[in-house]
Amino acid sequence: MVRRVFLSRVAHAALVVHPHQCALLGLAGSLALAAGGKTAGALPVADVLVPDSGGAALGLVSTYFGLVLLVGAWLLLGRAVRGPRPPSPRDLLLTLAVWAAPLLAAPPLFSRDVYSYLAQGAMVDARIDVYVHGPARLGGPLAAEVAPLWQHTPAPYGPVSLAFETAVVGASRTEVSAGVFGMRLVALVGVALMILALLALARRCGTDPAAALWLGALNPLLLIHLVGGAHNDAVMIGLLGAGLVAATGRWPACGAVLVTLAALVKAPAALGLLAVAALWAGLLTGRWRRTRAALATGALALGTTGAATAVAGTGYGWITALTTPVSPDNWALTSALGRATGAALDALGSGLAPLATPAWHALGLLATAVTVAVVWLRASRSRPVYALGLSLMAVAALGPAIRPWYLLWGLFLIAAAAPSGPLRRAVAAASGVLALAVLPSGFAPDRQQLTLAVCGGALALLTLWCVKWAPRLAAGDRWTEHAA
Numbered sequence: 001m002v003r004r005v006f007l008s009r010v011a012h013a014a015l016v017v018h019p020h021q022c023a024l025l026g027l028a029g030s031l032a033l034a035a036g037g038k039t040a041g042a043l044p045v046a047d048v049l050v051p052d053s054g055g056a057a058l059g060l061v062s063t064y065f066g067l068v069l070l071v072g073a074w075l076l077l078g079r080a081v082r083g084p085r086p087p088s089p090r091d092l093l094l095t096l097a098v099w100a101a102p103l104l105a106a107p108p109l110f111s112r113d114v115y116s117y118l119a120q121g122a123m124v125d126a127r128i129d130v131y132v133h134g135p136a137r138l139g140g141p142l143a144a145e146v147a148p149l150w151q152h153t154p155a156p157y158g159p160v161s162l163a164f165e166t167a168v169v170g171a172s173r174t175e176v177s178a179g180v181f182g183m184r185l186v187a188l189v190g191v192a193l194m195i196l197a198l199l200a201l202a203r204r205c206g207t208d209p210a211a212a213l214w215l216g217a218l219n220p221l222l223l224i225h226l227v228g229g230a231h232n233d234a235v236m237i238g239l240l241g242a243g244l245v246a247a248t249g250r251w252p253a254c255g256a257v258l259v260t261l262a263a264l265v266k267a268p269a270a271l272g273l274l275a276v277a278a279l280w281a282g283l284l285t286g287r288w289r290r291t292r293a294a295l296a297t298g299a300l301a302l303g304t305t306g307a308a309t310a311v312a313g314t315g316y317g318w319i320t321a322l323t324t325p326v327s328p329d330n331w332a333l334t335s336a337l338g339r340a341t342g343a344a345l346d347a348l349g350s351g352l353a354p355l356a357t358p359a360w361h362a363l364g365l366l367a368t369a370v371t372v373a374v375v376w377l378r379a380s381r382s383r384p385v386y387a388l389g390l391s392l393m394a395v396a397a398l399g400p401a402i403r404p405w406y407l408l409w410g411l412f413l414i415a416a417a418a419p420s421g422p423l424r425r426a427v428a429a430a431s432g433v434l435a436l437a438v439l440p441s442g443f444a445p446d447r448q449q450l451t452l453a454v455c456g457g458a459l460a461l462l463t464l465w466c467v468k469w470a471p472r473l474a475a476g477d478r479w480t481e482h483a484a
Contacts, residue, residue, distance in 0.1 A: 019080045019087040023095045025467065026073035029460070030099050032066030033224070033440075034106035035059075036456075042108040042115075042229075042442045044176050045144055057452055063109075063440040064456030065463075070099065071220050071432050072464045078428065081214045089199065092213045096195075099218070100227050104188075108180055109228035111403075111442040115145035117232060118172075118179040120155045121165030124314060130155040130162065131317025142174055147442065154321040158264035159312030161232050183230040190234030191217075191226055194412060197241025201416035204248050205385055215428060216415025220435040225405035233405055236265040237412050240272050244385055244413075252280035256297045260304040267322055268409055271391050273297050274376060278384040332402040334364035361400040368398040389413030393427075404434040 039049055040059030049056040077095070080087060087095075108114045119135035119142045128137055134152040135143040143151070155162070164186050172178035195217050202212035216222075226234040239262035247255030255276045262269035280293035309316060338357030345353040371394040379387040393410030396402055411427050418424055436457070439445050445453065 019077060019091060019095070021467070022073045022077040022080060023098055025076070025464070026070050026095065026099045027102070029066040029068075029070030029073060030102040030223070032062050033070065033109070033228070034066075034102040036062030036064075036066060037106040037109050037228075037440055041106060041440045042110070042112045044107075047107075048441075051446070051449065060440070060449060060452045061456035061459070064436075064453040065460045066456075067220070067224065067435060068457040068460035069463060070223065071435055072460065074214075074218055074220055075428075075432065076464075076468070077218065078214050081210050086210050089209045089213055092210055092218060093195070096213075096218050099223055103223060103228045104184065106228060108230060108442075109440050110224055110438045111229045111231065112145065112147045113442075114180055114183050114230045115142065115176075116147070116150055116155075117161075117165045117183055117230075118169055118174075118176070119143050119146050120157070120162060121167075121169035122174055124162050124166045125169055129315070129317065131315065131321045140174075141176060142169075142179075145176060154317070156318060156321045157232065157266060158318050159309050159314045160261050160264040161235070161266070162314050163308075163312045164235070165232075180230065184227070187226055187230045187232070187234040190232075190236070190238035191222065193238030193242050194222075194234065197238065197245045198412065198416050200245045201241065201248065201385055201413070205383070205417040207416055207418075211420070211424075212415045214415075215424060215431075216412045219408070219411065219415075219431050221405055221408055221411075221431050224435060226408070229405070231405055232265055233408060236262050236269050237408060238262075239265065240269045241412065243272060244275060244388075247276045247279040248385070250283060252276055252283065252293070253296070253300060255279070256300040257304050260301040261308065263301075264305065264308050267318075268392060268395050270301075271372070271395070272388055273301055274391070275384040275388040278376075278387075330401045332364075332400055333397065334360040334400055364398045364400060368394050371398065383417060385413055386417040389417060404437050407431065407434055 036059040038059065039055040040063050043049075049059075077087075077092075081092075103109070116135065119138055120130045122140075122142050123130045123133070123135065123138050126138065131154045134150065134154060135146040136151040137143075157165075165183075168179055168182035168186060172182050195213070198212055198216050199209050201207075202209045225231055239258050243255040243258030243262060245255075246252070246258060256273065259269060259272035259276055262272065277290070277294045277297040280297060281290040284293060335357060338360035341360065342353040342356035345356055372391045375387050375390045375394070379390070389410045389412070391410070392413065393407070396406040396409055399406075407427075407430060411431065414423065414427055418427075439449060439453070
């Protein structure tokens with residue numbers, strides 16, 4: 001009986017998670033990730049190693065070892081947040097800073113988009129229309145760093161994004177490493193805005209701030225793509241969050257301006273105007289209050305768009321360039337279905353094969369519109385922030401193009417406003433899976449690279465098992481020997 005009670009306590013102790021242990025595990029993961037990125041990341045073309053070289057192989061193993069260790073530490077920390085003695089928001093913010101610090105000195109990770117930003121900024125500075133020409137028109141060292149897929153494609157970003165890209169290029173004097181660091185600083189400003197907005201929105205929506213921080217701020221997707229990859233989505237989400245904080249705090253006009261600025265970084269943030277209008281309507285009285293709120297929000301959005309575009313001087317060509325992210329081989333759901341349908345039609349000898357992908361894209365957009373309409377009809381009055389999070393998730397999942405970090409658009413708001421339950425668990429699981437979906441170089445893997453990545457991940461899983469379970473099992477064995 002005593003032995004059974006002791007073993008039960010050992011098993012229970014194995015389930016106890018210590019936040020400080022999670023912080024150290026995540027730090028080890030970030031350090032391994034940053035170290036591996038030195039040879040396997042999205043390096044400048046002059047520093048790229050041959051994929052078959054020992055340095056590149058070791059770097060890939062190290063990055064996936066660190067990535068899986070970081071994801072594991074995050075999941076264990078989530079258990080601590082739901083435990084009887086959860087860490088405070090201050091402790092979680094300190095953990096976030098510890099995990100992010102090694103990535104600040106790493107090269108770009110999991111994408112080469114930061115080089116596209118710099119090339120576009122240089123094009124604006126050189127008075128080349130980025131909405132007509134791709135970086136190849138610029139030429140020179142910055143254009144050479146852009147991935148071949150995007151060399152001849154126009155920019156899909158709004159004037160606010162181009163404004164800070166141009167400022168960074170001017171400050172760095174087109175020096176690549178300085179430009180990357182500058183873009184990472186801009187992304188960090190966006191992340192800081194996200195965190196402040198997340199805490200404010202969580203309190204106003206009745207969500208536990210610690211749970212919101214764990215899902216929305218310490219998320220591996222944020223660390224590896226917004227900090228490590230320096231994506232402009234950080235600024236978009238940060239401005240969107242700030243606008244929603246203003247709108248929920250009885251400053252809807254300011255909220256409309258900030259959300260419009262977010263949409264002028266990347267267009268999906270324009271859905272936030274629905275939330276601003278709904279919140280504004282709740283502050284008004286009398287007849288036609290929703291119509292008045294919608295008209296006021298729309299007027300401010302149009303005015304802000306006109307003013308920002310005039311200041312940037314880049315024009316409205318970004319509206320026609322929004323299809324740029326739809327590359328032929330992207331792995332969005334509708335694109336994959338389109339390729340599969342096209343291949344089947346081609347095998348049958350049908351002449352309709354070229355229409356398969358456009359047809360699926362159209363169906364995806366229709367499904368997105370229906371989903372957004374249903375969400376807003378059901379949830380917009382009582383929970384507009386939550387409705388916006390669901391809408392942005394639908395845009396990312398059903399749109400014609402997807403990247404892992406697109407999940408953060410809606411995840412950020414779901415972390416702040418969604419009730420505890422299956423949705424939060426599903427979003428957390430999707431985050432862990434998508435964090436592993438891209439190579440640190442940003443390119444698709446071949447068989448050898450996939451093998452190396454699996455080896456690195458397996459080593460990390462073994463490390464997590466040893467750290468979490470081995471001491472408890474050893475304690476149980478010692479007690480058994482002593483009892484015998």
